[in-house]
Amino acid sequence: MSGTSAPRRGPAPGAGPGRFMGGQPTERSLDFRGSGRRLLARLRPERGIALLVLALGTGSVALAVAGPKILGEATDLIFAGLIGRQLPDGAGKEQAVQWLRDRDQGTVADMVASMDVTPGQGIDFHAVGIVLLWATALYVVAALLGLVQARVATAIVQRAVFRLREDVEHKLARLPLSYFDKQSRGEVLSRATNDIDNIQQTLQQTLSQILASLLTIVGVLSMMFWISPLLALVALITVPVSVWVTTRIGKRAQPQFVAQWKTTGKLNAHIEEMYTGHSLVKVFGREKESAELFREQNDKLYAAGFKAQSISGLIQPSMMFIGNLNYVLVAVVGGLRVASGALSIGDVQAFVQYSRQFSQPLTQVASMANMVQSGVASAERVFELLDAPEQSAEPVDARRPEAVRGQVAFEDVSFRYQPETPLIDGLSLSVRPGQTVAIVGPTGAGKTTLVNLLMRFYEVSGGRITLDGVDIAEMSREELRSHIGMVLQDTWLFGGTIAENIAYGAQGATFEKIVEAATATYVDRFVRTLPDGYDSVIDEEGSNVSAGEKQLITIARAFLSEPSILVLDEATSSVDTRTEVLIQRAMASLRSGRTSFVIAHRLSTIRDADVILVMESGRIVEQGSHDALLAAGGAYARLYASQFAEPVAEAE
Incomplete structure (x- = not known):
């Protein structure tokens, strides 16, 4: 499509601005499970790499989990050396045990009976050193595997979020204008930026860590059952309690996270509105009300965020408390088992380490619940x-x-924004190629809607519109809009040079063509006065050029595209009278051979139109040339007189 921007629209019926605020976000009940599964499904295209992450994580955890068991062997060697040095030299193990029992040291005797002790021999430092070297090597390799796993997991997350951003971008291009009529711009931007950033942060910080934590739980639990099934069962007593606490707290926190991100969207909508309308707010002295609305939304965001973080913040201390109870139970029962000779002190030491490793991932998973809840809330939005x-x-x-010659026909066209409120009903119109059709009428008569239907920004409710005999509903939108150039009352420029803005509607246009279009639309005369000429950079708001100059640039953009049909919606409303006359002259020559639709409130700009349509309440009540309509003395004559007749004294 050639043109400047999306058409100007008012609020949807029944949806007022609401004290500066735009449309409200769609409310929907929270589906944590469904949204969470759907978010994880976004990782499915990376399942091959995900298997590599799983393999690396399994290897890293397996080596790390083996560490305490090996260190336990070092402890047994040291303890055996300390005990063996105190036993009679040259005696056998059974003799040493009996020797201890004869001296009423039964507990020590039971411990020695379960250990590999050589009476009279001290600590074997060589054996201890070998064990420690093995343990060091295991931890180093585990750390390296964990590092590689984290980097690969990062790549998976970044690719998934990249695809999500692409899907959102493509979705925005496929949404009808009615969606944007009901949503404030800031709310849509918040979903496309803040919420996706929050999803990325959530996946980045939790995916790899949760995987490592779950693998650690499985690995540690296996080692615990291998060392002592009884102690493993003791450690498992706290798991149901942990799950119950996490679930209860999570259910209370999740609605607060949803409220937090919805309030963030509303606050962003207000900030965006106030920033773009900053001058208007100052002109009408609404700074105080604007600040009050900001404070109101900011307070709501603070309250929702505070509640969400406060409630979810209870998870970690609760899990730490439960983990400490688990540690105490394991230490007590383990000490009794060592005293009875059922376990070696090295095994108990390893088990105590495992109990810490077991509670730590549980605590980590629970502490990440607030981040996961926040990310799922954003994913749902x-x-x-x-x-x-x-x-x-x-x-x-x-x-x-x-x-494409530009023959346009409206055949019994009907349209309504709301099913129960008809706007256009049974409208028929035939426009010959090269004709200039002016559309006038009071506000709300359906003038811009008529053009929106021609552009297929909206679909007709009944009837059809044809272009050179082909129903536009049977054409692709891209094909249809490629033949139409549009200039709106609301100008749109992007951050870039003047030349780039003019060439936006015609890819690959040469500089000579750009200058030719600029000259024809009187852009060249003010561009030449700028220090950088056509390379002058316009900021995103176009604040460094005047409103009239912005309008001229958008007109040049439409002309450069050389469309078959021109749509001009109050295209000269922002220029001075002299520039308006010059533009009208340029348009007269540029409209040659092109079908033109001109929407105008200033009737002086459409005197030379081939056909003037007068619309009221979605119907064409009059049509004809300027002179013929004036002579008829109907609706057009009244509109014309209201603009150019001498002011009449207001009735008391």
Whole structure:
């Protein structure tokens, strides 16, 4: 499509601005499980790499889990050396045990009986050193595998979020204008930026860590049952308690996270509105009300965020408390087992380490619950956007006119924004190629809606519109809009040079063509006065050029695209009278051979139109030339007189 921006629209019926605020976000009950599964499903294209992450994580955890058991062997060697040095030299193990029992040291005798002790021999430092070297090597390799796993997991997350951003971008292009009528711009931007950033942060910080924690739990639990099934069962007593505490706290925190991100969207919408309308707010002295609304939304965000973090913040201390209880139980029962000779002190030491390792991942998983809840809340908001109804699908076998000459026909066209409120009903119109059709009428008569239907920004409710005999509903939107150039009352410029802005509607345009279009639309005369000429950079708001100059640039952009049909919606409303006359002259020559639709409130700009349509309440009540309509003395004559007649004294 050639043109400047999306068409100007008012609020949807029944949806007022609401004290500066735009449309409210769609409310929907929270589906934590469904949204969480759907978010994880976004990782499915990376399942091959995910298997590598799983393998690396398994290897890293397996080596790390083996460490305490090996260190326990070192402890047994040291303890055996300390005990053996105190036993009679040259005696056998059984003799040493009996020797201890004869001296009423039965507990020590039971411990020696369960250990590999050589009476009279001290600590074997060589054996201890070998064990410690093995343990060091295991921990180093485990750390390296964990590092590689983290980097690969990062790549998976980044790719998944990249695809999610692409899907949102493509979705925004497929959404009908009615969606944006009901949503404030800041709310949509918040979902496309803040919420996706939050999803990325959540996946980045939790995916690898949760995987490592779950593998650690499985590995540690296996080692614990290998060392002592009884102690393992003791350690497992606290697991149901941990799950119950986490679930209860999580259910209370999740609604607060949803409220936090919805309030963030509302606050962003207000900030964006106030920033873009900063001058207007100052002109009407609404700074105080704007600040009050900001404070109100900011307070709501603070309250929701505080509640969410406070409630979810209870998880970690609760898990630490439960973990300490588990540690005490294991230490007591383990000490009794060592005293009875059922376990060696090295095994108990390893088991105590395992009990810490077992509670630590549980605590980590629980402490990440607040981040996961926040990320899923953001994911649900993004999925709401992705699930929004799209504009009607393109025809499978799209048609196109054999030659686009610009013949347009409206055949019994009806349209309504709301099913119960008709706006256009039974409108018929035939426009010959090269004709200039001016559309006038009071606000709300359906003038801009008529053009929106021609551009297929909205679909007709009844009847059809044809371009050179082909129903535009049977054409692809891209094909249709490629033949139409549009200039709106609301200008749109992007951050870039003046030349780039003019060339936006015609890819690959040469500099000579850009200058030619700029000269024809009187852009060249003010561009030449700028220090950098056509290389002058315009900021995103276009604040470094005047409103009239912005309008001229958008007109040059449309002209450069050389469309078959021109749509001008109050295109000269922002220029001075002299520039308006010059533009009208340029338009007269540029409209030659092109069908033009001109929407105007200033009737002086459409005197030379071939046909003037007067619309009221979605119907064409009059049509004809300027002179003929004036002579008829109808609606057009009244509009004309209201603009150019001498002011009449206001009735008391």
